[in-house]
Amino acid sequence: MATSSPRYRQIEEYLLDRITRGDYPVHHQIPPEEQLARDFGVSRMTANKAIRELVHQGYLVRQPGLGTFVTDRKAESSLLDVHNIAEEVRARGHAYTCDVIRCEAIQADDEVALRLGVRLDAQVFHTVLAHREDGRPIQLENRYVNPRWVPDYLATDFSRHTPNEVLVAACPISNIEHIVEAVTADPQTAAWLEIDTRLPCLRMTRRTWSGDHLISYARLTHPGDRYKLRSSLSKSSSP
Structure with a gap:
């Protein structure tokens, strides 16, 4: 029986898909954790984990007090x-x-x-x-x-x-x-x-x-x- 991917992975894949398709271009601000948590029916901690993974991979950057933005991936x-x-x-x-x-x-x-x-x-x-x-x-x-x-x-x-x-x-x-x-x-x-x-x-x-x-x-x-x-x-x- 196939198992579904972790919930944070679903958010991560959703954001990455929007980035790679150009829906979220460089310097675009992604939805805040609270909104992602509501949209996917998960805790804010789960949404935060998905964002942290993409920050670590270089797709996103956090700007304290402003939000999280798509990077240029240099x-x-x-x-x-x-x-x-x-x-x-x-x-x-x-x-x-x-x-x-x-x-x-x-x-x-x-x-x-x-x-x-x-x-x-x-x-x-x-x-x-x-x-x-x-x-x-x-x-x-x-x-x-x-x-x-x-x-x-x-x-x-x-x-x-x-x-x-x-x-x-x-x-x-x-x-x-x-x-x-x-x-x-x-x-x-x-x-x-x-x-x-x-x-x-x-x-x-x-x-x-x-x-x-x-x-x-x-x-x-x-x-x-x-x-x-x-x-x-x-x-x-x-x-």
């Missing part, structure tokens, strides 16, 4: 943490793929030597990857790694494992540095991201440490119309 990353981009994409219910553009050992130029804390012309590992969500590039990752701390880095099959997975497994990350700026893409970057050179991009420069060891320096470029960065801080109860 890919999103936290500025305060380092996450596996493949997991982020799959958590949104989308397909993740990756183009491996460069995977090589090179000599560090002035910038890389300075950023990675190695000697000029020292050997470093270099990868360039285009991360895709449902087939569309959302991030170009240009990364340099100190071979001393991750000697097997270039042996990785990056079509199956992200650099984040490799680095975390080899050297648990203890500290990160992020610098974010608006940039325009050069022709090669635009080609890899499949965008027009006039489209603004977000570029995050990230350095990661494991203990006292500076292990990686990366430039992460995102098309401005496909990606957003998020920062969230909790207030401490202490003065």
Whole structure:
């Protein structure tokens, strides 16, 4: 005997259907919990659970004192943490793929030597990857790694494992540095991201440490119309 889905799922599916069909466009305010609870004959707690699920999935955003609104569903990353981009994409219910553009050992130029804390012309590992969500590039990752701390880095099959997975497994990350700026893409970057050179991009420069060891320096470029960065801080109860 088939069992019916939980009541909150029915509300969730109803809202998602209205969003995907365009009945509830971006920035549209959805009905309040009280109305959804009355319409579906459930408790307000059940309606709240359905909304929380869609907020977690990135379809809705709560505005305290105003209501709950449909988001633009751009890919999103936290500025305060380092996450596996493949997991982020799959958590949104989308397909993740990756183009491996460069995977090589090179000599560090002035910038890389300075950023990675190695000697000029020292050997470093270099990868360039285009991360895709449902087939569309959302991030170009240009990364340099100190071979001393991750000697097997270039042996990785990056079509199956992200650099984040490799680095975390080899050297648990203890500290990160992020610098974010608006940039325009050069022709090669635009080609890899499949965008027009006039489209603004977000570029995050990230350095990661494991203990006292500076292990990686990366430039992460995102098309401005496909990606957003998020920062969230909790207030401490202490003065």
